[in-house]
Amino acid sequence: MSQDIVNHFVAGEEFEGKSTRTAPVFDPAKGVSTKQVRLASTDDxxxxxxxxxxAFASWSSMSMTKRNQVLFRFRELLEAKKGELAEIITSEHGKVLSDALGEITRGQEVVEFACGLPHLLKGQFSLNASTGVDVYSLTQPLGVVGIISPFNFPAMVPMWFFPVAIAxxxxxxxxxSEKDPSAANWMAALWKEAGLPDGVFNVVHGDKEAVxxxxxxxVVQSISFVxxxxxxxxxxxxxxxAxxxxxxxxxAKNHxxxxxxxxxxxxxxxAVNAGFGSAGERCMAISVVVAVDxxxxxxxxSIAKKxxxxxVGDGRRSCDMGPxxxxxHRDKVASYIDVAREDGATVVVDGREVAVDGDDQGFWLGPTLVDNVPTSSRVYxxxxxxxxxxxxxVSSYDEGVDLINSGAFGNGTAIFTNDGGAARKFVTQIEVGMIGVNVPIPVPMAYYSFGGWKHSMFGDSRAHGExxxxxxxxxxVVTSRWPEPSHGGLNLGFPQN
Structure with missing residues (x-):
């Protein structure tokens, strides 16, 4: 039986490309392939x-006012139709509908932030920096930019980047990601409806060859990757x-x-909300609770009781966590439960034993809690x-901080305490890029920037924000002098006044 094919979306329309390679796209709650996605060749x-x-020349020279109108229109269409996008995300990723809607809302915050482009793109001006000399700065776009996004947030993560790049x-x-590609095409079509000129936003599906x-x-000037x-x-x-x-x-390995x-x-x-939301498939999930004696x-x-x-079940039903x-990936994650037991940890709750409200063939694994995990274990x-x-x-605050700081990752972390002094000290001492104080998932608002330290980020610039x-x-930076008609003579030195 033939299946629908997810094509590329280039210059305002679907594009099949020359490559005949495809990959299956699954409905994780049913455990069956529902469509195929094209995998681009280098030529594609x-x-x-x-x-x-x-498309770059005309878009980059368009006035900021007109560009802003397109962004505002995209924002309004996204708000009106986000239920459609959430259903697409749930059908291909598996997260529950409320979680999919939350993902879209967080991405929409970046769209709204990018609508402030007239302020965010303005330069500076220094009048009479030297006698008769003015100095000013201006910003210009790079050109064609690339975004490579993961499966776990097929709408939010691309929206960390493309609203800012387009603005x-x-x-x-x-x-x-080829695992859940349809959300990208839906957003491309929405941009077209919002009036974005063809060629400004394009979607190419694929694997390593496309990457x-x-x-x-x-020609591609930059790459944004998660x-x-x-x-x-x-x-x-x-x-x-290059x-x-x-x-x-x-x-990440967030503590x-x-x-x-x-x-x-x-x-x-x-701990429960941050550990098991989106089935733990997020880089800001809390995966380690460090309990101080x-x-x-x-x-x-208390965690086990909650x-x-x-x-657990089909995200289109009244469930809390999907497949x-x-x-x-399910089998790989489940294998860590046996590793934990072999390494001497206590499996308090085994997610392989969960009762599921969904199809038996779905890619299920319930919430799992493992206590007394040795730091030498792969599970840690x-x-x-x-x-x-x-x-x-751990036996003390200091031991907990040392444990966190010794890790290879530095994406997100949190502290739970009623001691303001301890919290302030933690914020200063901890070697992590995003920190929560009594907030388990410290994803910053769009007007701040997202990114971690150590092996959680490569490159010098974080996502969204300024x-x-x-x-x-x-x-x-332009240094400008418009001499008066009476000006004349030679001066080979630097201006002194």
Missing amino acids: VEHAVQKAEA AGNTVILKP DALLEHP GSTPIARYVYETGAR GKRIQALGG MLVLPDADVDVAADA PVGDTLVE MSAIQ LVTEA GEEIFGPVLSVVR EGFRFFTRQK
Whole structure:
């Protein structure tokens, strides 16, 4: 039986391309392939780059007022139709509809931030910096830019980048994950409806061949990437060698430090929400709870009790948590439960035993809680990217901070305490890019920038916020003198006044 094919979207229309390669797209809650997605060849990427390059001159020279009108229109259409997009995300990723809607809302915040482009793109002016000499700065777009986004947030992560890139006057080629590609095409069609000229926003589906083609193409000026640390490092090194600007956001192992004075019930709620939302498939998920003695036993008991209320099932039903994105990923995540037991940890809740409100063939794994995890275990050291929450016991605040700071990742972290002094000290001492104080998932608002430290980010610029606008623009400084008619004579030195 033939299946629908997700085509590329280039220059305002669907584009089949020359490549005949495809990959299956699954409904994770049913465990069946529902469609195929085209995998671009190097020639297909070349076609998209040419269309984006052709559109750049007119889009970049369009007034900021007109560009802003398109962004506002896109924002209004997204608000009106986001239910459609949420259904697409749930059908291909598996997250529950409310989570999909939340993802879209967070992405929409960046669209709204980018609508402030007239202010964010203005330069500076110094009158009479030297006698009769004025100095001013201006910003200009880069040209064609590439975005490579992951499966776990098929709408939000692309929206971290493309609203800012488009507002700044660039043209965009988005390479979404081949696991859930349809959201990208839906957003491309919405841009067209909003009045964005053809060729400004393009979608090319594919695998490593498409990624490498973008990384190595001489016309593509920058790459924005979110994904695992090994691939982020590859994108950074490959793109940098090709002379591109790179912002590559990698993996994470986020800790939540719980002090003895914390409200245990609040901390347990936070650990469950942050550990199992979106089935733990997010780089800002809390995957390690660091319990400072003597709070550990009470905290683990409370977390386990709250986990029992989570209903796992089809995200289109009244469920709290959906399946994992693929069968292979589900099996990999589940294998860590046996590793934990072999390494001497206590499996308090085994997600393989969960009762599911969904099809038997779905890629299910319920919330899992593992206590007393040794820091030497792979369960502690590796990014699991699934609904497995580890608990590590420490004897003091200082031991907890040292544990977090010794890790390879530095994406997000949180502290739960009622001690303001301890919280302030934690914010200063911790070597992590995004920090929550009694907030388990400290994803910043769109007008701040997103990005971690250490092996959680490669490159010098983080996503969205003012850093995002700086990433997608180049600055010029102009020194200008308009001499009066009476001016004359030679002066070979630097101006002194």
